[in-house]
Amino acid sequence: MKDTDIKRLLYTHLLCIFSIILSVFIPSLCLENFSLLETHLTWLCTCSGFVTAVNLVLYLVVKPNASSKRSSLSHKVTRFLKCCIYFLMSCFSFHVIFVLYGAPLIELALETFLFAVILSTFTTVPCLCLLGPNLKAWLRVFSRNGVTSIWENSLQITTISSFVGAWLGALPIPLDWERPWQVWPISCTLGATFGYVAGLVISPLWIYWNRKQLTYKNN
Amino acid sequence: MRLGAGTFAACCVAIEVLGIAVFLRGFFPAPVRSSAGTEHGAEPPAPEPSAGASSNWTTLPPPLFGKVVIVLIDALRDDFVFGSKGVKFMPYTTYLVEKGASHSFVAEAKPPTVTMPRIKALMTGSLPGFVDVLRNLNSPALLEDSVIRQAKAAGKRIIFYGDETWVKLFPKHFVEYDGTTSFFVSDYTEVDNNVTRHLDKVLKRGDWDMLILHYLGLDHIGHVSGPSSPLIGRKLSEMDSVLMKIHTSLLSKEREVALPSLLVLCGDHGMSETGSHGASSMEEVNTPLILISSAFERKPGDVRHPTRVQQTDVAATLAIALGLPIPKDSVGSLLFPVVEGKPMREQLRFLHLNTVQLSKLLQENVPSYEKDPGFEQFKMSERLHGNWIRLYLEEKQSEVLLNLGSKVLRQYLDALKTLSLSLSTQVAQYDMYSMMVGTVVVLEVLTLLLLSVPQALHRKAELEVPLSSPGFSLLFYLVILVLSAVHVIVCTSAESSCYFCGLSWLAAGGVMVLASALLCVIVSVLTNVLVGGKPRRKNPVHPSSRWSELDLLILLGTVGHVLSLGASSFVEEEHQTWYFLVNTLCLALSQETYRNYFLGDDSEPQCGLHVEQGLDGVATAWQGGPGCDVLERGKGHGSPPPSEVLHGSEKWMVLASPWLILACCRLLRSLNQTGVQWAHRPDLGHWLTSSDHKAELSVLAAVSLLVVFVLVQRGCSPVSKAALALGLLGVYCYRAAIGSVRFPWQQDSKDISKGITEARFVYVFVLGILFTGTKDLLKAQVVPADFRIKTVGLWEIHSGLVLLAALLFRPHNLPVLAFSLLIQTLMTKFIWRPLRHDAAEVTVMHYWFGQAFFYFQGNSNNIATVDISAGFVGLDTYVEIPAVFLTAFGTYAGPLLWASHLVHFLSSETHSSSALSHACFCYAMICSIPVSTYIVLVTSLRYHLFIWSVFSPKLLYEGMHLLITAAVCVFFTAMDQTRLTQS
Secondary structure, three states, X not given: OHHHHHHHHHHHHHHHHHHHHHHHHHHHHHOOOOOOOOOHHHHHHHHHHHHHHHHHHHHHHHOOOOOOOOOOHHHXXXXXXXXXXXXXXXXXXXXXXXXXXXXXXXOOHHXXXXXXXXXXXXXXXXXXXXXXXXXXXXXXXXXXXXXXXXXXXXXXXXXXXXXXXXXXXXXXXXXXXXXXXXXXXXXXXXXXXXXXXXXXXXXXXXXXXXXXXXXXXXX | OEEEHHHHHHHXXXXXXXXXXXXXXXXXXXXXXXXXXXXXXXXXXXXXXXXXXXXXXXXXXXXXOOOEEEEEEOOOOHHHHHOHHHHHHOHHHHHHHHOOOEEEEEEEOOXXXXXXXHHHHHHHOXXXXXXXXXXXXXXXXXXXXXXXXXXXXXXXXXXXXXXXXXXXXXXXXXXEEEEEOOOOOOOOOHHHHHHHOOHHHHHHHOOOOEEEEEEOHHHHHHHHHOXXXXXXXXXXXXXXXXXXXXXXXXXXXXXXXXXXXXXXXXEOOOOOOOOOOOOOOHHHHEEEEEEEEOOOOOXXXXXXXXXXXXXXXXXXXXXXXXXXXXXXXXXXXOXXXXXXXXXXXXXXXXXXXXXXXXXXXXXXXXXXXXXXXXXXXXXXXHHHHHHHHHHHHHOOOHHHHHHHHHHHHHHHHHHHHXXXXXXXXXXXXXXXXHHHHHHHHHHHHHHHHHHOHHHHOOOOOEEEOOOOOHHHHHHHHHHHHHHHHHHHHHHHHOOOOOHHHHOOHHHHHHXXXXXXXXXXXXXXXXXXXXXXXXXXXXXOOOHHHHOOHHHHHHHHHHHHHHHHOOOHHHHHOHHHHHHHHHHHHHHHHHHHHHHHHHOOOOOOOOOOOOOOOOOHHHHHHHOOOOOOOOOOOOOOOOOOOHHHHOOHHHHHHHHHHHHHHHHHHHHHHOOOOOOOOOOOOOOHHHHHHOHHHHHHHHHHHHHHHHHHHHHHHOOOOHHHXXXXXXXXXXXXXXXXXXXXXXXXXXXXXXXXXOOHHHHHHHHHHHHHHHHHHHHHHHHHHHOOOOHHHHHHHHHHHHHHHHHHHHHHOOHHHHHHHHHHHHHHXXXXXXXXXXXXXXXXXXXXHHHHHHHHHHHHOOOOOOHHHOOHHHHHOOOOOOOHHHHHHHHHHHHOHHHXXXXXXXXXXXXXXXXOOOHHHHHHHHHHHHHHHHHHHHHHHHHHOOOOOOHHHHHHHHHHHHHHHHHHHHHHHHHHHHHHHHHXXXX
């Protein structure tokens, strides 16, 4: 039971990683002059679109929490709208946090916002897919000993590693190497991406390693 | 011996200050200075040496040149003249260099390659070190002996056009001047036209002896668009035409006067490939130096490889050229080609004067000067010179005389070279032995502090200092013996001068005793830990459960900050590190508040607050480490669920306060842009200080002072409340008097005074409030168990410091003070009190905020940002001790105010008796970790390219910070002591 779950988790995560890799290569086939650093904003958009799409597809296919009993259409629509609102809200609050951290207020606003979008894609979108627009569940997952399944556990790990990646990504900005990737917000977005990928890789392994100790209340 | 943790920490920091002082003394060698003050006037010049027969030439030789014109082009790199660019854009100069009557050299500038030290080097011939920067904080005017000063004393008329720095360095020295500012870097035509427009008139007049022109345009182009910009070529052509104009004019004038004139073309520093300067790359260091005069021989052929000389040689050469005494502190040697055409007797005379001056300087600065090879050569050549004079006076056999003369000459030139070299290395060499001694002491103290963490942060906050264990005395004597042996060996074999060897035996012995005692204490503590540590480990009480995310952040932040000090960019941009850490701290705090209030309660939280959450996976990795007890809760008693304590609006305040603090920090951050990379960005501070926005600045200052009053008065007694109000009013009056803000009824302030009365009025209140505070503290000492009086006393001391800071801060910085008080209030009320952080955490948070506020004030790790004007507030003239004290307080106001708030907070909020000692210990430790690591880093990076421009200023800041920390720790301990005697 558990091993198959972990396997499924691993495959879904591999798909996510694959989508990120695709987001680097597919635009370079379609668009001219596409490069990760120079047309960074385009990449940000495609990457966030790919990851969101893959997450949605996986949510519809794998259905990790088969708890939606009431499935009327109106309920689904309101749920979807709520998710969209939550996503936008998370984008804006990330933007605010970045500005508080010292991002320029007026110039580069688009860049900052797209960074907020991609960080939301890595963190909020999986949360919305897995937990739905249910803040209580979010709080439960992100507090100690609150996870109830390996899906939530992996969600916790990927989210935190994305945040930590973005946080660490800010460190090289003051260095005087004058590299193109040190420009705001490229190092942070790359950091967030690497953090997300690392989380995706680590979480199945970590769960597999600790599968003996992990006991979930509801399972 | 049992010691309280606070006392122990204070002692440790005091010893560390000693160690750092020894280290600094070794790292920054004292500059080579003549002990004879410049005020003493001219000493008689050294007479010509003579053996037996008396020579009557005791006066200074007459000047060689009638007029001297110095054309200094800022950032003129050697290849701009001697390279392909010179050939292309400076044809006239190239012609002069190749075929004209000129001597050309490549003059090497010593770092820091920025304009002011370079002007000093050119005119005084000395090497301004870092210590000079500090020494000259009081006045911008140059106090040392210089060519300009000598020329003025000799009654020469000097005219100057160009960079304003000169006018500041040599006030009242020029009969005529026009200073241009180098402030607008983007302007590179106007700034030079302002110099050139005077030329025609001045060259025609001819009623001057010395003309100095300093062109800034080239440097500005370099800063804006780099050395390969097409603008450079145009500027060089312009400079070439200026040079041609001056030269032809000088030549045409020369027929009327007896003496020829001298034209000097030089650069103050070079320009790196990116167009900046300040460091020590070849491009920045090499500058051309061309001396042009009809007195020189025309040389055939082309000179593509000019001789390398030192920039400091210019001063000695100019002095000789003008017939002036050589500046006393000059370490340069005469550029011999200048005097080559003179008779042998005069040549020898010039060289003799220069060697006498250098050897005098050597005698005064090097204790073992007699062993110096240069000095020996000097003595020998002086003797030979004497013989030569005797021969010369007796008979005039030209053949023998010439041969002997050229031998003496060679001897002199060798002596000059050696002397000059050994004097310059005196400045440039690190005194490794002193540095090592300092480092050893500091590292021992740090190890001791780290080892005693478990004991010191234990509930009792006491520790055993094992001073009389049995193995102790033997080890102690052994170590002392070894150290003295090392000392003797090092000092007898040392080639260069060494500060620590120069100390008296008693002082050096004291330091060695201290070092070995510390070593023995460390060894015995270590054995205690190893032997006694095992039984305690048998009952681990799940250490991971005690490690909150906050503790982890604090640990990682400290380690990260310390590691970042090894990179020059991180040192330059250290403010970013602190802002980043403080922001993350606020987010972690907000996460903690949310967790405390929202678990099981589904009100509406905001998303994206989970930044540091769930790091417990990492925290488990730390379990069992030696520092398990680091953040042991001091209070121990179980806390009631906080949500029961607070209700309604207060709860919302608790949740919102981290965000409010974040917003405050963001505002403050945009007030002063500091650092290097983003320092040019527009900030609120510049906007406010520009004269168009005086009204806004006035309103802002008034509002900030009002906020300060409202926030501070609540803890004071009525008397000090009144004093505070009057004092803050006085602050505003002071700022109005010196013209930086204005009253609403005042339309156009014309009467700008120094505001002495107003400032002294405020000082009276500062002293009054501090006095009341001290009185209350003493009263609390006498009247037992009156807890409130002591709290009030501490708060009054805090408010006295706030008032002093309000007086010293520039008006646009007053919001920093207001916000710091606001953040302190918010944190106390809504975060530390409800969340019950322990003393250690609160201390570290205070320290972090103090550091962040240090940079919010506009400080940076560059000496230039120290606000010296604070030292002149309320003082008529420069008085050293109060000025230094006020400047230090003004600079470190942020950390000091947070520290004094910490004392008040801990003694009023917590009732645990050990909180203050814990705090003192933590404060000492968290301050000494960066310092100790930094000196090790600096020692290993001492040949780094940026050692002078980046790392050394930071080292001075760190040293000063440690001194301040020591003062804070002593204050802590004193407060702790009063508490102990009370109970």
